[in-house]
Every structure is written in structure tokens, then in C-alpha cells.
Amino acid sequence: xxxxxxxxxxxxxxxxxxxxxxxxxxxxxxxxxxxxxxxxxxxxxxxxxxxxxxxxxxxxxxxxxxxxxxxxxxxxxxxxxxxxxxxxxxxxxxxxxxxxxxxxxxxxxxxxxxxxxxxxxxxxxxxxxxxxxxxxxxxxxxxxxxxxxxxxxxxxxxxxxxxxxxxxxxxxxxxxxxxxxxxxxxxxxxxxxxxxxxxxxxxxxxxxxxxxxxxxxxxxxxxxxxxxxxxxxxxxxxxxxxxxxxxxxxxxxxxxxxxxxxxxxxxxxxxxxxxxxxxxxxxxxxxxxxxxxxxxxxxxxxxxxxxxxxxxxxxxxxxxxxxxxxxxxxxxxxxxxxxxxxxxxxxxxxxxxxxxxxxxxxxxxxxxxxxxxxxxxxxxxxxxxxxxxxxxxxxxxxxxxxxxxxxxxxxxxxxxx
Amino acid sequence: xxxxxxxxxxxxxxxxxxxxxxxxxxxxxxxxxxxxxxxxxxxxxxxxxxxxxxxxxxxxxxxxxxxxxxxxxxxxxxxxxxxxxxxxxxxxxxxxxxxxxxxxxxxxxxxxxxxxxxxxxxxxxxxxxxxxxxxxxxxxxxxxxxxxxxxxxxxxxxxxxxxxxxxxxxxxxxxxxxxxxxxxxxxxxxxxxxxxxxxxxxxxxxxxxxxxxxxxxxxxxxxxxxxxxxxxxxxxxxxxxxxxxxxx
Numbered sequence: 001x002x003x004x005x006x007x008x009x010x011x012x013x014x015x016x017x018x019x020x021x022x023x024x025x026x027x028x029x030x031x032x033x034x035x036x037x038x039x040x041x042x043x044x045x046x047x048x049x050x051x052x053x054x055x056x057x058x059x060x061x062x063x064x065x066x067x068x069x070x071x072x073x074x075x076x077x078x079x080x081x082x083x084x085x086x087x088x089x090x091x092x093x094x095x096x097x098x099x100x101x102x103x104x105x106x107x108x109x110x111x112x113x114x115x116x117x118x119x120x121x122x123x124x125x126x127x128x129x130x131x132x133x134x135x136x137x138x139x140x141x142x143x144x145x146x147x148x149x150x151x152x153x154x155x156x157x158x159x160x161x162x163x164x165x166x167x168x169x170x171x172x173x174x175x176x177x178x179x180x181x182x183x184x185x186x187x188x189x190x191x192x193x194x195x196x197x198x199x200x201x202x203x204x205x206x207x208x209x210x211x212x213x214x215x216x217x218x219x220x221x222x223x224x225x226x227x228x229x230x231x232x233x234x235x236x237x238x239x240x241x242x243x244x245x246x247x248x249x250x251x252x253x254x255x256x257x258x259x260x261x262x263x264x265x266x267x268x269x270x271x272x273x274x275x276x277x278x279x280x281x282x283x284x285x286x287x288x289x290x291x292x293x294x295x296x297x298x299x300x301x302x303x304x305x306x307x308x309x310x311x312x313x314x315x316x317x318x319x320x321x322x323x324x325x326x327x328x329x330x331x332x333x334x335x336x337x338x339x340x341x342x343x344x345x346x347x348x349x350x351x352x353x354x355x356x357x358x359x360x361x362x363x364x365x366x367x368x369x370x371x372x373x374x375x376x377x378x379x380x381x382x383x384x385x386x387x388x389x390x391x392x393x394x395x396x397x398x399x400x401x402x403x404x405x406x407x408x409x410x411x412x413x414x415x416x417x
Numbered sequence: 418x419x420x421x422x423x424x425x426x427x428x429x430x431x432x433x434x435x436x437x438x439x440x441x442x443x444x445x446x447x448x449x450x451x452x453x454x455x456x457x458x459x460x461x462x463x464x465x466x467x468x469x470x471x472x473x474x475x476x477x478x479x480x481x482x483x484x485x486x487x488x489x490x491x492x493x494x495x496x497x498x499x500x501x502x503x504x505x506x507x508x509x510x511x512x513x514x515x516x517x518x519x520x521x522x523x524x525x526x527x528x529x530x531x532x533x534x535x536x537x538x539x540x541x542x543x544x545x546x547x548x549x550x551x552x553x554x555x556x557x558x559x560x561x562x563x564x565x566x567x568x569x570x571x572x573x574x575x576x577x578x579x580x581x582x583x584x585x586x587x588x589x590x591x592x593x594x595x596x597x598x599x600x601x602x603x604x605x606x607x608x609x610x611x612x613x614x615x616x617x618x619x620x621x622x623x624x625x626x627x628x629x630x631x632x633x634x635x636x637x638x639x640x641x642x643x644x645x646x647x648x649x650x651x652x653x654x655x656x657x658x659x660x661x662x663x664x665x
Binding site: 060063064066067070071073074076077078079080081082083084085088089090091092093095096097098099100101103104105107108109110111112115116119120162164165166168360361362366369370373374377381384388391392 | 463464466467470473474476477478480481482484485487488489490491492495496498499501502503505506507509510513514517628629631632635636639640643646647650651653654657658
């Protein structure tokens with residue numbers, strides 16, 4: 001395999017791994033913020049315990065998301081220095097904003113939230129988590145501004161062989177940034193909704209004593225999925241008006257259009273292959289849409305069943321169905337990204353910089369070693385995360401404290417609460 | 418101004434997170450029993466994430482204000498940066514996951530991950546800091562730079578341990594400091610770390626690689642406005658939870 005293919009594969013694996021964690025984190029943060037708000041407003045014990053339980057899973061998942069995210073920040077300069085060279089004035093600035101505006105604040109406030117349970121005033125503690133949630137959105141926004149610029153380079157012009165910013169507003173409201181932002185956010189809500197519903201269904205099916213706890217959690221999950229799916233579909237549909245013509249032509253299997261666009265590109269940019277890899281592009285889109293249809297059907301059914309206590313507690317087939325749905329949103333989210341990213345090849349910056357010209361000058365040996373180590377680490381982190389999240393989810397919430405807390409020996413603080 | 422901001426975040430990382438790395442490297446020395454090691458790790462656990470964000474933002478400022486240089490530096494020193502990532506992630510995974518399973522075997526595995534990860538990260542920093550000035554390649558200077566890096570990070574770690582630990586681990590940390598007070602030692606090692614960081618950074622062709630003025634006109638004011646907020650949020654965190662940790 002050539003260095004270019006190795007580098008692309010490495011980026012695909014590491015960003016895919018990272019995004020799996022993000023997909024759950026973004027949506028779950030929102031639901032947690034709402035849960036904790038309700039718990040703080042109403043002093044409801046069950047909602048506070050729900051926040052703690054689902055928050056525990058959130059923290060485990062978030063940690064693994066950070067670790068994979070570190071790879072992303074470094075990888076762009078390491079393997080794709082041609083990109084920072086050509087588009088750094090715009091692309092780099094968006095990434096810089098992501099680290100400063102979002103990640104720094106998000107991590108600090110997450111630390112405050114984790115260690116602030118029972119120490120901070122409950123309104124302050126709530127505010128802290130809302131900051132975590134909003135900065136998570138900000139993170140997604142800035143990353144999509146960067147990626148959106150690659151797909152649709154607006155607000156900049158080529159001067160002396162590299163891009164220079166001319167219209168910052170255009171970059172910030174780029175439809176290829178805003179629409180995917182809404183699409184990813186609603187997709188994350190779908191992911192979190194089915195996660196809540198599925199894990200709750202697992203406990204209810206096992207005959208948990210925490211009936212109220214999981215009944216409420218299941219309903220929150222279910223009633224999140226339907227509006228989120230509809231918003232997601234709407235934004236996805238609108239995006240098709242803005243997406244690269246070649247991408248839609250390949251998606252639609254319109255060979256005549258593909259050939260025509262290829263000829264136009266060759267005339268404009270010189271000879272070359274301007275058609276993206278057809279199979280991954282089409283498969284990505286197809287899987288995304290098929291999974292969406294399945295999720296929509298299950299969501300619709302679930303919304304009809306969820307208001308009925310007897311169904312929530314006892315419909316065992318439905319429980320099984322909800323449990324089975326847990327991994328599906330992740331599949332759809334990744335498939336969507338494959339469609340978006342593979343479908344824009346051979347372009348790194350649409351119409352301006354080809355992927356092969358963005359690659360750093362690296363030996364194949366370096367790239368092979370890098371790919372193997374990072375891929376192994378990513379797989380390890382994904383495995384550990386799945387294992388620990390599943391384990392923690394299976395354990396269920398801590399017992400409610402009924403009397404005075406027994407005296408505890410000094411415990412080593414862990415990143416949990 | 419951009420250079421000053423870059424230096425600010427870089428120094429923040431090396432002083433704050435450098436201590437965490439030092440403690441991680443010396444974990445087997447500071448903690449002889451599992452219980453001791455648990456307490457040593459507990460002294461850095463609440464802060465390690467908020468300390469390492471300083472590096473994330475340093476790289477962010479580098480990418481934003483010096484994009485071309487960032488690409489050349491990171492691709493030129495690909496393998497050292499890869500090693501840094503691998504070591505860093507391994508260490509972090511060890512810290513995050515250690516408390517997840519209540520089994521001695523698991524905890525011991527995580528501790529080893531912390532030690533190994535910390536060592537790999539520090540060794541990588543030796544290569545990177547050296548490579549910053551040599552046209553982004555690494556030669557025989559590594560024979561000097563890497564041991565120097567080890568000493569720097571270990572010293573920073575020991576001085577932090579002198580402030581945070583108690584019991585036998587504290588005595589082991591203080592053995593090297595001698596008669597000086599804990600805070601004095603921390604200040605001294607931090608100053609040395611800062612100087613080393615500035616010396617390495619001064620060899621980077623920063624001024625010649627500034628981003629386009631149109632970008633900086635928006636980016637730099639944004640960073641200037643944000644930085645006090647970022648620092649304030651961290652100070653709040655330390656104020657809330659540092660007091661429980663810091664020993665007088």
C-alpha cells in the first residue's frame with residue numbers, strides 16, 4: 001500500500017474511533033443537562049440519581065473520547081502538513097478556536113462537575129454542567145467549520161500559492177458547516193435516546209427493583225428519538241442541495257452525470273481521476289439511510305408504547321428490540337461520515353488541493369508503524385470503553401441512601417462520583 | 418503577541434503537566450506498596466486532565482497562528498510526536514481506568530501503564546525539544562537532550578510530590594530536596610522548566626511563520642479575550658480542590 005493510502009486509512013480509523021465516542025457524548029450531555037435541571041428545580045431524588053447513573057456512563061465515554069481526540073489534533077500537522085501549508089490560515093484558525101473556546105473550558109468544567117458533586121452549591125453545579133454541554137456543541141461547531149471549509153472553501157482566496165482569509169463570516173455560516181452541525185447534533189440525540197432506552201429496557205427486562213428510575217429513563221430516551229430522527233432527516237435532505245455535485249451523482253448512481261463532471265474537472269484542473277471511490281461512497285449513504293429507516297420504525301412504535309406503564313414494564317419483546325437498537329445509531333453516524341469524506345475525494349480542499357498533495361513527506365515504513373500502533377490503540381480504547389460502559393450500565397444505579405451515611409475509610413479519588 | 422501567547426500556554430503545560438509526568442515516571446519509587454501508589458496517583462488524578470489541556474491549546478495556538486510551521490514541525494518530527502501520543506494516551510488510560518475495576522491485578526496493570534506512558538512521553542519530549550532547532554531532525558544531541566528532559570520532568574514531579582503527598586512517599590520525594598521548603602523547591606523547579614521551555618522554543622522560526630494578517634486580526638483578539646477566562650476557570654478548580662490536596 002502506498003503512503004497516501006496508509007495515511008488515509010489511519011485518519012479514517014482514528015477519526016472514526018473518535019467520532020464513535022463523540023456521537024454518544026454530544027447527545028448524552030444534553031439529556032443529562034435536562035435531567036439535572038429537573039432534579040435541581042424539583043429536588044427530585046430519582047432525577048438526581050438518574051443524573052448520577054447516566055453521568056457515570058457519560059464520564060467513562062467522554063474520557064475515551066478525549067484520548068482519541070488528542071490523536072486528531074496532532075495527526076493533521078503530522079501526516080497532512082500540505083493541508084496546513086495551503087489552508088492553514090483558515091483551517092488552522094478554526095481548529096485553534098476549537099481548542100480554546102471549547103476543549104479547554106469543557107475539560108476544566110467537567111473536572112469541576114466530577115469533583116464538585118456535594119461540594120458545590122447545587123445551582124452552581126448545574127450551571128457547571130450546562131457549560132460542559134454548550135462547550136461540547138461549540139467543539140462540534142468549530143470542527144465542522146473546519147471540515148465544512150474543506151468541502152466548500154468560501155471566504156478565502158488563493159494568494160501566492162496558499163489560502164488567505166477574506167470573509168470570516170462566510171466561513172462561519174458556511175452551509176456545509178451549519179447544516180452538518182445540526183445534522184450531527186440531532187444524530188447525537190438519536191444515539192443518546194436509543195442508548196437510554198436500550199439500557200433501561202435491559203434493566204426492566206431483568207426485573208429491576210428500580211422501576212421508577214428506568215421507566216422514566218426509558219421514556220426520556222424514547223421521546224427524544226422521534227423528534228431527533230425527524231430533524232435529522234430534514235437537515236440531511238436540505239444538505240443535498242449544497243453538497244458537491246459529484247458526490248450526489250455518485251450517490252444517485254447517475255453514471256452520465258459522473259462522466260460529465262469528470263470531464264469538466266479534467267478540463268479545469270488537468271488530467272486525473274476526479275471520481276471518488278464509488279463503492280464506499282454509495283455504501284456509506286445506503287447504510288446510513290437503511291439504518292435510519294429501521295430506527296424510525298422502532299422509534300415510532302416505541303413512542304406509541306411508552307405512555308403505557310404496563311408496556312414499559314412488561315413488553316419483553318419490545319425490550320429486546322430496544323436493546324438491539326443501541327449500536328445502530330453509531331453505525332449510521334459512521335456510515336454518514338464515510339459518505340461525506342470518501343465522497344469528496346480526490347479533493348482535500350474542494351477544487352483547490354488534492355488529498356495526495358496534502359500528504360506530508362513521510363516514508364512508507366513510518367506510516368506503516370504509525371498506522372499499526374494508532375489503530376491498535378484505537379481498537380483497544382474502543383474495546384475498553386464498550387466493556388466499561390456496558391459493565392457500569394449493567395450494574396445499575398447506586399442504592400438510595402435511607403439513613404445516615406456509614407463512616408467510610410479514606411478512599412482514593414477516582415474519576416467518578 | 419502571538420509568540421507570547423504561545424509561550425504562555427507552553428509554559429503552563431510544561432510546569433503543570435510536567436509535574437504529573439514526573440510523578441508518573443517515579444511512581445514505583447514514590448510508592449512501594451499498592452496502597453501508597455494509590456495515594457500518589459490520587460495526588461495527580463483530579464488535575465491531570467485540566468493540566469494537559471494546556472498542551473492542547475498550545476498546539477491550537479500553533480496551528481492557528483503559525484500553521485505552516487506547525488505542519489513542518491509535526492511532520493518533520495513525526496516519530497517523536499507519535500511516541501508522545503502513544504505514551505500520553507497510555508498514561509491517561511491508566512489514570513482514568515484504574516478505579517473502574519476493584520481488582521489488584523487491574524490496578525497494577527493501570528499503574529504500569531501510567532509509568533510506561535509517562536516515561537515514553539518524557540523521552541519523546543526530549544527528542545522533540547531538541548529537534549525544534551535542528552531543522553526538525555534529531556541527531557546525536559539526543560544523547561544529551563533526552564537525559565536532560567528526564568531530569569527536568571522528574572525534578573518537577575518530585576517537587577509537586579513534596580507539596581501534595583504525605584507519609585513515606587512524601588519522605589522519598591523530599592529526600593532529594595534537602596533542607597529547602599516544599600514551595601521553594603516547586604518554585605525553583607518550575608523556573609528551571611520554564612527556562613528550558615523558552616530556550617527550546619526560541620529556536621523555532623516563529624516570527625517568520627506567522628499566519629496571514631487577515632487571520633490574526635480575528636484570531637489573536639479572540640485568544641486574548643479567552644485566556645483570562647480559561648485561567649480563571651482553572652484557578653477556580655484549584656481553589657476548590659487543591660486545598661484538600663496541598664500539604665503545608
